[in-house]
Amino acid sequence: MRGTGQGPSQTLTMDDSKQAELRKRLDRISEIFGTMASHAEDVSQSRCPYRDRLDRCTALFSCRNQRKAGDGETEAFQCGHDGTFDYRSAWESHPLSHEKARLRIQKIRSEAEAARRSPSDSDAQE
Amino acid sequence: MSELSDITNATIRHEIEEYVEIQKERDRNVELFSRTQPLMQEIAAALIEGDNELVDQLTLRALDAGIDALEVMDDGLIAGMGIVGIKFREAFIFVPEVLSCARAMKAGMKHIEPILSASGIEPLGTVIMGTVKGDLHDIGKNLCIMMLGGSGFECVDLGVDTTADEFIDAVEEHQASLVGMSALLTTTMPYMGVTIEAFIDQGIRDEVQIMVGGAPVTEEFADAMGADGYGKDALECVEQAKALLKL
DSSP states (O other), X not given: OOOOOOGGGXXXXXXXXXXXXXXXXXXXXXXXXXXXXXXXXXHTXXXXXXXXXXXXXXXXXXXXXXXXXXXXXXXXXXXXXXXXXXXXXXXXXXXXXXXXXXXXXXXXXHHHHHHHHOXXXXXXXX | OOOGGGOOOHHHHHHHHHHOOSHHHHHHHHHHHHTSOHHHHHHHHHHHTTXXXXXXXXXXXXXXXXXXXXXXXXXXXXXHHXXXXXXXXXXXXXXXXXXXXXXXXXXXXXXXXXXXXXXXXXXXXXXXXXXXXXXXXXXXXXXXXXXXXXTTOEEEEOOSSBOHHHHHHHHHHHTOSEEEEXXXXXXXXXXXXXXXXXXXXXXXXXXXXXXXXXXXXXXXXXXXXXXXXXXXXXHHHHHHHHHXXXX
């Protein structure tokens, strides 16, 4: 063991070496999380990221693979998929959907700009 | 050389016995935990179980008892997260469990932050994070929050289905200089544009950097909606955040 600290007073003053030691720990945490985030990307190619270790669905939204495990109303959904798919392809956008989204964004921006140019006109339209 | 039986905490013994299969890692963890205080083992066990309330209480208790912050980080929080990392790599647990453990880590780190500040280590910046209105997908955003938090940013999580007003209110309340918006659907992605326009209408667009991400979002879309940055995953999100704040 490294031994105990200086009690509550440890928050008051610290030298540079302590700061360096703390920074080392923060870097280590960042490194651990970075490895995990990178692994999460890989794992998600073959398993839905919302599916937990007990195959329960943790998503806040509906999915066609959700299955009730029992009769209980409060019971969590189970994932009914065999789990061997790249979930991201299910969410990949159709080119037409992308185009629609692009046009929608254009419209949002041009309407907002027009409204800013003549606020009284847009008020009147409302 | 230490033995598994030298570890006092039953949960930690079980975790190592059951999930740490590579001998070198097993030896390292047995060595580590067998020399740590029971309270540090408790913190690590609570973190592995994703019990953020217990990690919160135990970390506070440890610091109040005068245990050094470095020891709490090394032997409690980081040691516990090390086991979580191994379990994730070996497919004993998955993304939802990792995110629970990351939240538990954050609960413990909350008590370390004043000590970091006292040593001159301040958060890199405050980031407001949310999935946009109409969208309930949160894994990508949560991974970004995990990464940002682990990289030294203070994160305010607005959750899912977040309106433009909620983003604006949070920026003003927390004096944040960075906003991260996520969307997973082409139907909800345009709401990022609505939110950016709302920032302009409020007259605070120049005071905040806005980054966007999510499966259908591309650099081109980010530009089209007037965002300042785009990240395709959690790692890029951190790079973007640092670049936007010129860190």
